Amino acid sequence: MTDPLLILLIGVLIVMGGIIGLKLHPFLALLFGAFVVAMMTPAAAIEQYALSKGTAPAAALQLANKSVGERIATEFGNTCGRVGILIAMAAIIGKCMLESGAAERTVRSMLRFTGIERAPIAFLVSSFFIGVPVFFDTVILLMIPIAKVMTMRIGKNYLLLVLCILAGAAMANSLVPPAPGPLFLIGEMRIPIGLMMVTGTIVGLITIFFGYLFAVWANQKWPIALRDSLDARLEDIKLVAAKDDTHLPSLGVSLLPVLIPLIFICADTYADAMPVAQSTSVKQAAVLGQIFGIVQFFGDKTIALITGGVVALLVLAANKKDSKEGMGAFLQAALMSGGSIILIIGAGGAFGGMLQQTGISTRIAGLTSGYQMALIPLAFLISAVVRTAQGSATVALITASGILSGLAINGKLDFHPVYLGLAIGCGSKLIPWMNDSGFWIVCKMSNLTEKEALKTFSPMLCIMGIVGLIVIMIGSQLFPLI
Structure with missing residues (x-):
């Protein structure tokens, strides 16, 4: 036994x-x-x-x-120590982006650029390249709220969008360094990091294409409607979707809650892999050390997500400044959902x-x-x-x-x-x-x-x-x- x-x-x-x-x-x-x-x-x-x-x-x-x-x-x-704060902050970021209209602005801009038919491919490719330096779960936490708003906007293909996000992030996470698993693997097997990055990207892009084909088939066979949830109520998404462009934050401001964590995490990942030249002077080394210290502090995924959460709250506060509603109810719903997860x-x-x-x-x-x-x-x-x-x-x-x-x-x-x-x-x-x-x-x-x-x-x-x-x-x- x-x-x-x-x-x-x-x-x-x-x-x-x-x-x-x-x-x-x-x-x-x-x-x-x-x-x-x-x-x-x-x-x-x-x-x-x-x-x-x-x-x-x-x-x-x-x-x-x-x-x-x-x-x-x-x-x-x-397990909770590894993901608890990340999920809580991601829930806050997602809720704030939905309530402030940041997610809606992001989706409208993406649709203007790609068109409705190519939106799933945009999700697929972007999640793959974001998934190289960023953990799989972090990509999911940041991109799923945008998929929900996209579905509300186009009225279909929720499962397709979700599977596209998952396909790209999953393959990048196991094939392309500096993702943690591949990074350990190349050290253990003495594989050049550049070769693993190139070949991993080639294999990854081929595999996610077949993942996309399956996602299209699954979406047609088992279509799944967008569902109500504490952190993303359909009624709230519909209200934001009906807003005029003038009442939504700008695209740059809308992307800040997602871009700031991504930029810091990516910078930290690549800074760790970048050796300092031997010829660097003492003064230059001191300056680089300070820059690396700041990057490492904010590049920690927990700190990065907290920073993104603070920015998301500021965006929501700016959008709701003329509203009599406080932010407490919004945050309580997000944290209740995050706590269950x-x-x-x-x-x-x-x-x-x-x-x-x-x-x-x-x-x-x-x-x-x-x-x-x-x-x-x-x-x-x-x-x-x-x-x-x-x-x-x-x-x-x-x-x-x-x-x-x-x-x-x-x-x-x-x-x-x-x-x-x-x-x-x-x-x-x-x-x-x-x-x-x-x-x-x-x-x-x-x-x-x-x-x-x-x-x-x-x-x-x-x-x-x-x-x-x-x-x-x-x-x-x-x-x-x-």
Whole structure:
């Protein structure tokens, strides 16, 4: 009963059965699943897991001796610590942009530039390039409110717009450095960052094209109407949509709540990757150090989102200055919506954390180590199985690159190791479901039900991952780069 694969199967049945079968609230189903998984995991497995993560022996033993409740609460708290403030501030930014008319102005300007028919492609491409330096969840939090207003404006294609955002952001996050997963991968496998950026962008753009085709098909087969929610009431969106252009903020002001966080995060990402020239004088180094310090402070994603939230509040205040309504009611609705999302994501993080403590990644590595198969499909398979088992694309990238780094560095390959790295990135897209905190961000921000996300978002990522594998295998034969 202590085999990680058996524990995984039981955890999956509890969560899927609870949410889909018994109609339990996701928070309760995930928490119960985490509890059962934690109860079934032996202390020795927990200690070994901690040691494999580089934890000191004493700390690993301490973790193994913690109670089930403590371990669940710790993972819940860690997840909330990573995303709690981000979601709260994103909820405020989204609500303020809707209420102030900033989102409406952005949509009207985009439609003038692209036209209605090309609007989904604009969302697709922009989310891909924004997703290179910015975390997947941050792209979703910032762009979904704009998709809601766009849907209200054109009267259709809500699912298409949402899937376009998800497709672009998801592929960039696993293929193109300086996204965190690919950045770790290239260090582990000694792949030049420039080569990974170029090849990752090429593979990413091809895969999101096929993601777009699936999104168009899914939107026609299962059209989903824009739904009422606390943070984006349809009545409020309609009122803003009816406003004349003269009563809306300018495009520059409208984009500030989104652009400011993006600019700071991008600047911080690229500053970290940019070495200071050896010939730089002491004075120049001091000035650069101060600039880098400011960029690093505001480039932290939490600080960046807080800054964006403050700007969004100022835009709303300026727009509502002649109104007798205060901003309290608007913010309360946004934070109530954000609080519910944080609880679900925290429970998802606890469930995923308990699965990781079973040693599932090591178990999967052991199962695949003796397989005599082509290395590129093997890299894809390891990454895909780890992602499906424990929920994190980044953990899948780290695990698979650790297993295959020796082959990439010392093996006599007939192609450049970058193809192994790309295969790992594409494999990490399979299969998003309830043990992934990103899955819950998608569901709750877009107002898709769990069932709708499982039949649209999850298959789309699988299709893009498999298309990526095919492209990589063809590329390794035609352009081995050695």
